Amino acid sequence: MKTLCQACTPRQSVFDDNTRDDVLEITDLIQNRIDPNEFFNENFATEGMKLLVETAFKRFHGKNASGLIKLTQSMGGGKTHNMIALALLAKYPQVRNKVLGDMFKESYIGEVKVVGFTGRESDAEFGIWGAIAEQLGKKEQFKDYYSPLQAPGQTAWINLLKGEPLLILLDEIPPYLENAKSKAIGDSNLSVVTITALANLFNALGKKELSNVCVVISDLKATYESGSEQLQSTFKELEGEVSRSALNIEPVGTNSDDVYNILRKRLFEKIPSNEDIIEIANAFKDKVSEAKQMGYTNMSPEQIFIGIKDSYPFHPSLKDLYARFKENQGFQQTRGLIRLMRVIVSQIYTNGKADKKYIINPYDMDLNDTNMLGQIKTIKPSLANAISHDIQANGKGIAEAIDNEMDDSNMSDLSKIILVSSLADVPNAILGLTESEIIGYLTEPEKDITRIKKSLQEYTLKAWYINSTDNGKLYFQNTKNMIAELNTLVESYDNDAAKKELRVFLEDKFKPSNNTCYQNVKVFPAIDEIKLEQDKVTLVLFEPNAKGMD
Incomplete structure (x- = not known):
């Protein structure tokens, strides 16, 4: 049976610190700084992306009633990424054929003109409409709307955009509108004028002259859903205009295997054959079956087998545990998970764990690494004390200290799987894992199951920040438990x-x-x-x- 090191080859970019946080923006696309072949070599075409492309190309052919597409997902959920993917497929027919195969073999559409605007360009001199007109080479056509800045009407938009198939991308609009509120225009401000201009654009898309023009906009509400009530109300009017006519598309399916496919394509340049994966899945199935017969877990061996077939080289528990904290305020969903798993993959291939392991688990993280620790603290800052005291702190954490004495990793593994299950930081979040779930997730070939159970029982008697829900789920919290209080009391005398x-x-x-x-x-x-x-x-x-x- 092949280990990770024998079976999977990570991309070199995984080990390059300079590319770890490289985030592409619409500006990179407009300025032709993106190599389409390189982009698709590392990016998986999700069902959401395929639906986006199919919908847009129907529009380019004049066969789709809706010319406005809204990408719905929270921060870092793939909206900008999918906009760029669509734009590259529209601009480069040869890449389109390579990535999508026969999907558009009957299409007569060649290169599609692409223009875009990101709200991070808050200093755009002539507003959003001026930026679009300039990219089309028709800046002068909108000269009457520049000084002072005023909203082009529906007819003006039609005259500007009609003709050849056209793709317009509008990203990060909320920060632009928020900044525009401070720029007075007569008795109003640039934010109000911009909302009017965009509303007129959206209405113009329903006219026959623009039947081959497609506008893709990111979900305004999702971008600022955690903001103040006053901030959300600022975009209510424009969101209403969008919702009236837009087709909603979710770039990354929350209930699909998209997350595994994206991670596989982004982080690895080679994975093994199906036969090798099935062999590994069977080995995990047999070990979980053994644990179940011993009464240590209720986990289904068949589900583990199917899960590993779908998720390899990642453990299937990743999907459930990630779903718990992906809605945390400030966490960038797909982008944040890629960043997190990139560091984990880099660590296990650098520290030699990949020579012994068969699959990548959510707990395969070295929290003594400042980069890794920083990412976990960013997801849930309140667990910093729990990590340093109970888990890992350069040899002083409870779990790693015991593991060092026992020449084992059970304590660290179970403490980290409990940590990952505790990262949710939203109201009514699911926290923690039962003993059965913990043992099921930790069970793997060549691991002594009895030692896992013994380690778990010992750990719960020594950890200071671990707690239990009414239904027996263990989780970390930011307040000390009774064991810690008793230790503190003893030390005070x-x-x-x-x-x-x-x-x-x-x-x-x-x-x-x-x-x-x-x-x-x-x-x-x-x-x-x-x-x-x-x-x-x-x-x-x-x-x-x-x-x-x-």
Whole structure:
């Protein structure tokens, strides 16, 4: 059975720190800074992307009623990425054939003109309409709308855009509109004028003259869904205009295997044959079956087999665990997951783990690496103390300290899988895993299942920030648990203070009640403090001999 190192070859870009955070924008497309062949070598065509392309090309042929497409997904969910993919396929017919095969073999459409605008270009001198006109080579046609800036009407848009098939991309519009509010135009402002201009554009798309023009816009609401109520209301009018006529497309399917396909294509240049993958899936199935027979997990061996076939080289648990925290405020969904898994892949191929492992697990992360630790803290900052005390901190974390003593990795593995299951930071989030789920996720070929269970039981008695839900799911929180409080209490007492507290406690517990056995009690007395009385029995409580009994 092939290990990861034998079966999969990562792309060189995985190990290049300079490309890890490389994010393409519409500006890169407009300025021809994107190599289409290189782009598609590392990018998977999701069903959402194919639907986007199919819908747009129907429009270019004049066969689609809707000329406005809205890409719906939260931040980092693939909206800009899919816009760029569509634009490259529109601009380069030869690439179109290579990527999509026979999908458009009957199409007579050659190169499609592409223009675009990103709201990050907040200083656009002549507004969105001026930028579009300039890219079309028709800047002068809109000269009457530049000084002062005013919204082109529906007819003006038709006259500007009619003719050959045309693709218009509008990305990151909310930050542009927010900034435009500060630019006064008469009694109004640039934000209001821009909203009017775009509303007129969207209405113009319904006219026959623009039946081959397609506009793709990113979801305004999704971009700022976590913003203030006042900020959201700013875009309500434009969002309403979009929603009236737009076709909604989700770039990355939340209930599909898109996430695995994207990661595979982006991070690896070679993966093994189906026969090799099935062999690995069967090995995991057999091990989970063994764990189930021992009563350690309720996980289905068949589901693990099917899951690994679909998700290889990633463990199928990745999809469920990622779904929990992908909605966290500020987390960039698909982009954020690619960034996270890129670091994990780089680590396991650099530190030698890929020579021994058969699959990439969500817990295969080295939190002593500042880059990795920084990414996890960004997802859920409140768990910083839990990580440093209970998991990994250059040899001082509870889990890694025990693993170092035992020459094992069970403690670290189970602590990290619990950590990943605890990263959700939204209302009513699912947190934690049951003991059955933890053991099921950690079970793999050549791993002693009994040691996993023993390690889990030991870990829950030592970790300070681990807690349990009512249904038995273990998760990390940002407040100390009872074990931590007891440790803190013990550490707050020196020997004298502890003896004083204990003396009071024992005097109360052993206080004579009916005087039948003894009448006096002495707790931890010095020998010369013991005064015997002829007609009374005295109970004397001494400290245990630290050296034991001779």
